[in-house]
Amino acid sequence: MANLITIWNENRHEKINSTVAEIYPTGIHGCIESILKNAGFETKTATLDEPEHGLTDEVLNKTEVLIWWGHIAHGEVKDEIVQKVQQRVLDGMGLIVLHSGHFSKIFKLLMGTSCDLKWREADDKERLWVVAPGHPIAEGIGEYIEIEKEEMYGEHFDIPAPDELIFTSWFTGGEVFRSGCTYTRGNGKIFYFRPGHETYPTYHHKDVQQVIINAVKWAKPVARNRPVYGNSQPLENPTAN
Template identity: 65%
Template structure:
């Protein structure tokens, strides 16, 4: 069974009544509920000791989910180092919504990861542009989210190895919403939907994407990697 750690800042839910009404137990609890039937799930938050991401926790994690928004700068660089090292060694990483600005994602991408945005509660269509990819398994040709935050291009990230989803918004904007990368031995998936004031993680199609993405990003056996001097 894939061992999943869900990391969440857990600040909005404790400080904003509107967010607490949507995610009363925290975004991490809702994400855990989406995954726990088929995966071994634990959660961690920003204010836990070492942000809940000790060496022991990360060593026991196959896939790490990351949701952050207002406190990216509070994440200790030593923890970022650990996450980066584990990804390079094979741990999967799912970066969700505003986690595009997180320290681990920016470190692994090597770019600003900046974008355009507008919080207007308009409709999004999340189009499946790579229907043969495992992350899109079981989906229709698009997922419609009636209320969401707009993210728009340009999105300052490296060209994805595979692009699974492209979003269209009522304002006419488009966005690369499902980006796959490989860094070292680890797989990374950036998934755009998930603003804190909308119950997007209750959407069954979105939950299907998360389950598929965790299974895709989980470490796989391969030939050993050998570096350094060779006799």
């Protein structure tokens, strides 16, 4: 029975950048795991340099929702692991892609586009406006989330039109960005959430933490089998009178 929330992180910045290591002494994955454990979830972390990137068949088959953070090592993720993650999403596993995970192999594969964007690392203030206040991912959040310093992402964001747009960001440089997007692929639900540059303490922000908790609850699989495809016999006898 799948009941695990797995937090995947390439875990490279934490090893080479003292600022990141100071902000996230247990890694970005460790910070997010602590948030979710405190919220009552069963959790596990996985990182790039583990065998099979920590995403063995056993782990993936137990995972209800996979959270993905990556940045400088997207190309090192093995294609066969990406394909296994894609299949699990199609079968119903939830996927939450954070910040620079927009350029990950798995997100680009599931979106079918370049997922490119504009960016600037210059201590911009970010204000994420809630544009779908009735959505469960926005539960407990006010009209907006304000982050004092963040990396800027700007439009055009080369993604398919989201099924639902939950947050739209504004930055002090004047840019806007679709920063909270949901999709369905097969039986699986996907949420992309923009904030989370590694040199800022974004994942210590209480509203950002609440969004991640809400998104995990939303992305959990529903209790149903994946549809059967291929040649099918008629349910009714078309020649019967």
